Amino acid sequence: MATFPIVNMEKLNGEERSATMNLINDACENWGFFEIVHHGISTELLDTVEKMTKGHYKKCMEERFKEMVASKGLEAVQSEIEDLDWESTFYLRHLPESNISEIPDLEDEYRKVMKEFAKEIEKLAENILDILCENLGLEKGYLKKAFYGSKGPTFGTKVSNYPPCPKPDLIKGLRAHTDAGGVILLFQDDKVSGLQLLKDGEWIDVPPMHHSIVINLGDQLEVITNGRYKSVMHRVIAQTDGTRMSIASFYNPGSDAVIYPAPELVNKAEEKNNIYPKFVFEDYMKLYAQVKFQAKEPRFEAFKTAMEDTIRVDPIATV
Numbered sequence: 001m002a003t004f005p006i007v008n009m010e011k012l013n014g015e016e017r018s019a020t021m022n023l024i025n026d027a028c029e030n031w032g033f034f035e036i037v038h039h040g041i042s043t044e045l046l047d048t049v050e051k052m053t054k055g056h057y058k059k060c061m062e063e064r065f066k067e068m069v070a071s072k073g074l075e076a077v078q079s080e081i082e083d084l085d086w087e088s089t090f091y092l093r094h095l096p097e098s099n100i101s102e103i104p105d106l107e108d109e110y111r112k113v114m115k116e117f118a119k120e121i122e123k124l125a126e127n128i129l130d131i132l133c134e135n136l137g138l139e140k141g142y143l144k145k146a147f148y149g150s151k152g153p154t155f156g157t158k159v160s161n162y163p164p165c166p167k168p169d170l171i172k173g174l175r176a177h178t179d180a181g182g183v184i185l186l187f188q189d190d191k192v193s194g195l196q197l198l199k200d201g202e203w204i205d206v207p208p209m210h211h212s213i214v215i216n217l218g219d220q221l222e223v224i225t226n227g228r229y230k231s232v233m234h235r236v237i238a239q240t241d242g243t244r245m246s247i248a249s250f251y252n253p254g255s256d257a258v259i260y261p262a263p264e265l266v267n268k269a270e271e272k273n274n275i276y277p278k279f280v281f282e283d284y285m286k287l288y289a290q291v292k293f294q295a296k297e298p299r300f301e302a303f304k305t306a307m308e309d310t311i312r313v314d315p316i317a318t319v
Helices: 009-013 017-030 043-072 108-136 142-148 219-224 268-273 281-291 297-307
Strands: 006-008 033-037 088-095 154-162 174-177 183-188 195-199 202-205 213-217 234-236 244-252
Touching: 006 009, 006 017, 009 017, 017 033, 017 108, 043 088, 043 108, 043 154, 043 183, 043 244, 088 108, 108 142, 108 154, 108 183, 108 213, 108 244, 142 219, 219 281, 219 297, 281 297
Parallel strands: 006 033
Antiparallel strands: 033 213, 088 154, 154 244, 174 234, 183 213, 183 244, 195 202, 195 234
16 A cells, blocks of 8 residues: 655755655545645744633533533434534634634633734745746746735644544544645544544545644645545544544635636646636635535536636636
């Protein structure tokens, strides 16, 4: 079995740059995921984020989760649950406007730490997008510009905890899906595993590693790259022991951004039969909300027929 791709970002600055860029390109083409180490975010900040996130769950969310489990009788289920995930979550929005001051129960120090974390993750996301541009032969800044819309990208973080589950064979931590957006940067627990991706018909574990960031590609990058890079199905398997922490930050297009395959990546002979549509990101998200846990291909097809004649596409100017 192929080894899950792990990228040392420091090697981009030395004589191993070419090999490292090739590793990233291969991961994007064949996995939809890769894991990065030495990415420039301080280990002290990551340790603080982890400590405070786990503390916040214990103090403010654990009891509520137990009450939900009891109210739904989940510990006694006998057949697979298909409309619920075994997770406790809250969402932070960073761009275009932050809602971090409005989230209840967060201590001031935790808010401050998560703001700092979001700034670092945003910088890393934009760095990753430029690395992808280079590998794709697109101008530097193309993907950021494609995501921009009129108010800049949409950027937010889903903070999740996956508590011990008595029936992990019947209740998924998070059901299988592809991510709707752009590039996803995940800071996950390094002691409790559970994240898996689907490759060549098999579920493969994404290895938990101390201080690493997992990168995965969303549907929008599949469309913009005209299918050269793919978003892939992934899921979280709940564990019987230990609570798994997951902090997933989504660097997505702005709500009014028009998404379509980069012209440089479209073969002229295939242009008329191209399977990837043009659409407004907000419209895609409305459809995705209804069919998140279903295959992505019908989503693309729905927009191909509905939107093709309604949007005039201008070339993206890059700086």
